[in-house]
Amino acid sequence: MLEVTDINTFYGSIQALWRVSLTIDEAEIVALVGANGAGKTTLLNTISGLLRPSSGRIEFCGKRIDGLKSHAIVELGISHIPEGKRLFPDMSVRENLEMGAYLQRAWKQREETLREVYQLFPKLKSRQGQLARTLSGGEQQMVAMGRGLMSKPRLCIVDEPSSGLAPIVVDEIFRIIQGLRDQGIAIFLIEQNVQQTLETADRAYVLENGRIVIAGDSRKLLQEEHIKKAYLGL
Numbered sequence: 001m002l003e004v005t006d007i008n009t010f011y012g013s014i015q016a017l018w019r020v021s022l023t024i025d026e027a028e029i030v031a032l033v034g035a036n037g038a039g040k041t042t043l044l045n046t047i048s049g050l051l052r053p054s055s056g057r058i059e060f061c062g063k064r065i066d067g068l069k070s071h072a073i074v075e076l077g078i079s080h081i082p083e084g085k086r087l088f089p090d091m092s093v094r095e096n097l098e099m100g101a102y103l104q105r106a107w108k109q110r111e112e113t114l115r116e117v118y119q120l121f122p123k124l125k126s127r128q129g130q131l132a133r134t135l136s137g138g139e140q141q142m143v144a145m146g147r148g149l150m151s152k153p154r155l156c157i158v159d160e161p162s163s164g165l166a167p168i169v170v171d172e173i174f175r176i177i178q179g180l181r182d183q184g185i186a187i188f189l190i191e192q193n194v195q196q197t198l199e200t201a202d203r204a205y206v207l208e209n210g211r212i213v214i215a216g217d218s219r220k221l222l223q224e225e226h227i228k229k230a231y232l233g234l
């Protein structure tokens with residue numbers, strides 16, 4: 001469904017991604033593992049159109065998307081749930097969710113999609129009138145994920161959803177991500193929590209200094225010496 005081929009991305013004269021290639025199929029969870037500064041967010045931003053690769057190509061469902069504006073990429077079915085939630089603090093939960101459906105295709109279905117999101121996150125329904133800035137960190141992350149789903153994506157790219165959250169909330173987020181896959185939505189997931197991420201994902205890529213250095217079945221990666229040493233502290 002998503003095919004990234006040989007992309008190079010720069011910030012000015014500094015190269016952040018080096019010939020990165022990867023694929024994501026329908027309804028699979030693919031993890032992206034890497035240390036701070038490896039280029040994970042840069043890669044997600046390049047896929048979602050916030051950054052432009054200087055060379056290489058990105059195709060989604062057979063259509064070339066590198067060079068498209070980010071709203072056009074959302075319209076095609078890729079939803080980016082950014083690092084650090086980025087909610088509108090003085091808008092209510094419901095208003096924040098509706099902002100995720102602002103594009104044509106999703107807007108017509110927004111009432112129905114909102115019901116689906118409330119089914120996934122029952123707590124948000126009871127809090128729909130509450131201002132986003134007064135929510136707990138975990139609740140804010142739920143809103144950010146719900147808002148990402150309001151655009152009716154076929155692929156969700158999620159940047160560190162569990163950052164700063166308590167283990168019990170993290171478990172819930174992983175459960176929800178698996179639920180999305182079961183509904184047929186593909187997930188590209190960045191997470192610092194490497195053990196739990198590799199246990200949840202189907203496949204994974206490891207990014208080091210802007211380059212993909214390992215790719216494969218995520219359970220197999222859990223057994224790799226380099227992964228154990230560098231990312232699992234074993």
Ligand SMILES: Nc1ncnc2c1ncn2[C@@H]1O[C@H](COP(=O)(O)OP(=O)(O)OP(=O)(O)O)[C@@H](O)[C@H]1O
Pocket residue numbers: 011016034035036037038039040041042043
């Ligand atoms: N706007 C920017 N301008 C210049 N350099 C940047 C910019 N954003 C990121 N970089 C650099 O690009 C490299 C990759 O950053 P990126 O944010 O993609 O890493 P990351 O893997 O997401 O790290 P983290 O785990 O800390 O979120 C880093 O060296 C960073 O300093």
Ligand SMILES: [Mg+2]
Pocket residue numbers: 040041042083159
């Ligand atoms: Mg990042």
